Amino acid sequence: xxxxxxxxxxxxxxxxxxxxxxxxxxxxxxxxxxxxxxxxxxxxxxxxxxxxxxxxxxxxxxxxxxxxxxxxxxxxxxxxxxxxxxxxxxxxxxxxxxxxxxxxxxxxxxxxxxxxxxxxxxxxxxxxxxxxxxxxxxxxxxxxxxxxxxxxxxxxxxxxxxxxxxxxxxxxxxxxxxxxxxxxxxxxxxxxxxxxxxxxxxxxxxxxxxxxxxxxxxx
Numbered sequence: 001x002x003x004x005x006x007x008x009x010x011x012x013x014x015x016x017x018x019x020x021x022x023x024x025x026x027x028x029x030x031x032x033x034x035x036x037x038x039x040x041x042x043x044x045x046x047x048x049x050x051x052x053x054x055x056x057x058x059x060x061x062x063x064x065x066x067x068x069x070x071x072x073x074x075x076x077x078x079x080x081x082x083x084x085x086x087x088x089x090x091x092x093x094x095x096x097x098x099x100x101x102x103x104x105x106x107x108x109x110x111x112x113x114x115x116x117x118x119x120x121x122x123x124x125x126x127x128x129x130x131x132x133x134x135x136x137x138x139x140x141x142x143x144x145x146x147x148x149x150x151x152x153x154x155x156x157x158x159x160x161x162x163x164x165x166x167x168x169x170x171x172x173x174x175x176x177x178x179x180x181x182x183x184x185x186x187x188x189x190x191x192x193x194x195x196x197x198x199x200x201x202x203x204x205x206x207x208x209x210x211x212x213x214x215x216x217x218x219x
Contacts (some may be wrong), residue, residue, distance in 0.1 A: 007057030035210035081158030
């Protein structure tokens with residue numbers, strides 16, 4: 001699904017913040033991306049999403065070299081990737097329901113085909129009573145859960161999640177992770193960036209450890 005070959009990234013004329021990145025994210029795989037704060041986990045996820053361009057090396061997404069993909073085709077490729085950002089990126093003028101349904105609306109789907117699925121997913125993440133509330137009224141944990149529901153609603157081929165349990169309590173964190181596991185069982189490749197060792201220890205999954213701009217993989 002995603003392949004990196006000798007990828008490096010620097011900002012301007014500064015030193016490389018990521019270097020010699022060579023790894024792949026296979027179909028149906030589940031992995032954690034971890035490392036100390038400031039190690040570059042979010043930056044690496046942004047490279048996977050094609051939100052950043054590497055300074056050197058090769059990145060393939062769905063077997064296509066991102067360096068030569070026509071710009072007009074990038075949005076369609078990104079729709080195959082679900083992303084949970086740390087800053088949520090919910091639209092304040094839309095309700096919780098409308099935010100979660102947005103990826104389906106963008107794809108041109110009729111509401112009658114997805115309404116029940118959106119409601120059911122929001123109930124599952126504990127937001128069944130917050131369907132018609134707008135983001136400014138939601139707590140940080142509620143915004144996190146809404147952002148997760150939005151990333152999952154279209155069953156992406158790859159899910160990238162940046163600290164998805166950082167603003168929720170431990171029981172909800174476990175519930176969210178079980179949802180990711182179920183999505184993975186249905187065929188989605190999952191990459192979860194987290195520093196929560198106790199949470200990772202609950203799952204038998206590959207760990208990608210980022211330290212000082214380099215990646216070490218523990219199968």
